[in-house]
Amino acid sequence: MSGETVTITLEPIDTNKESKAITAAGGNVGALVSFSGICRADEKGEEISALFLEHYPGMAEQEISAHVEEAKRRWPLLSARVVHRVGRIEPGETIVFVATASAHREAAFQAAEFIMDYLKSSAPFWKRTEGGKREAWVEANEKDERALDRWK
Amino acid sequence: MKIVYFAWLRERLNKTEEDIEIPASVQTIGELMQWLKSRGEEYEYAFDNPKVIRAAIDKTHVQPGAKIAGANEIAFFPPMTGG
Numbered sequence: 001m002s003g004e005t006v007t008i009t010l011e012p013i014d015t016n017k018e019s020k021a022i023t024a025a026g027g028n029v030g031a032l033v034s035f036s037g038i039c040r041a042d043e044k045g046e047e048i049s050a051l052f053l054e055h056y057p058g059m060a061e062q063e064i065s066a067h068v069e070e071a072k073r074r075w076p077l078l079s080a081r082v083v084h085r086v087g088r089i090e091p092g093e094t095i096v097f098v099a100t101a102s103a104h105r106e107a108a109f110q111a112a113e114f115i116m117d118y119l120k121s122s123a124p125f126w127k128r129t130e131g132g133k134r135e136a137w138v139e140a141n142e143k144d145e146r147a148l149d150r151w152k
Numbered sequence: 153m154k155i156v157y158f159a160w161l162r163e164r165l166n167k168t169e170e171d172i173e174i175p176a177s178v179q180t181i182g183e184l185m186q187w188l189k190s191r192g193e194e195y196e197y198a199f200d201n202p203k204v205i206r207a208a209i210d211k212t213h214v215q216p217g218a219k220i221a222g223a224n225e226i227a228f229f230p231p232m233t234g235g
Contacts, residue, residue: 037235053234056158056227059211060234084234096235116235122213124227125234126159137160140231 005080006064008055010087013094018081022099027078031105033112035098041091043138049131051138053086053095056124060084067118071100074114075107082115084125114151120144153220155188157198158229161205164198174220181207182216184226206231 019034039051068080083097098115102108120141127138156169178187182202189199199205207214208227220226 054159055234056156056208056211056229059208059227062211063213120235121232123234124158124208124229124232126230127233128159137230138233140233144235 005068005082006061007083008057008060009083009085011085013083013085013097015094015097018083018097019099022079022081022101025079025101027101028103029078029101030103031108032099032101033105033108034100035096035112035116036094037096037116039089039091039093039095043129043132046129046132048091048129050091050129051089051095052128052130053089054126054128055084055086059124063123064115064119067115067122070118071111071114075100075102075111077102077107077111080111080115082119084119084123086125088130117144117147117151121148153223154225156225156227158227160230161198161228165194179219179221180216181209181214181218181220181226184220185216185228204230 015036019032023029023032042048064082068082071077071080078101081099085095089095098112100108100111121144129136129138153174154169154171157165157167162168174184178184185199185202185205188195206229209218209223210225
């Protein structure tokens with residue numbers, strides 16, 4: 001595989017470019033699954049103007065990479081890519097992009113979900129909302145914690 | 153020892169990191185949280201509910217029972233909300 005696997009960036013994510021790059025990365029790709037997490041215009045029913053994402057540099061990359069490696073051990077992936085944005089993100093913009101490529105669809109689908117589930121609960125990122133009644137830190141979702149049970 | 157804080161912990165303490173001398177009697181992450189809590193009003197506020205606070209030693213997740221001896225960097229932060 002060529003190129004970086006995990007990138008954390010302040011810049012908008014070009015999901016089309018990322019999808020093309022992973023397909024072109026090599027191997028006999030028969031399935032490409034990509035997931036984009038998008039900033040919604042509301043948080044818990046309250047309108048927001050933006051999200052602000054903070055991360056723990058070094059640890060964030062390390063946690064995501066470790067779970068991408070684990071996904072590669074579990075499924076026959078040809079390549080995988082995770083791009084996570086930090087800083088100020090407006091509604092409609094992509095917060096996170098995960099793509100997995102394999103010969104057949106099952107591995108790519110499952111590995112993408114596995115990587116996202118672990119990213120949500122173990123990668124050190126924190127969201128704060130902007131423009132609501134008050135600026136507030138987004139609370140962790142119990143459903144996200146439980147999502148890991150199916151991979152144990 | 154270097155301690156770093158994120159999200160609302162950072163805001164409540166009004167600092168991103170600090171270098172502090174930790175007494176030898178403080179040996180685990182849980183004990184460190186209790187000790188930090190006694191350091192002043194803002195610490196009491198930040199560490200009010202240690203159960204919800206997560207920790208990492210040298211950028212690896214750890215449980216409250218983890219020993220802090222030999223650590224270079226300890227991080228405290230709320231549950232993560234990335235993705």
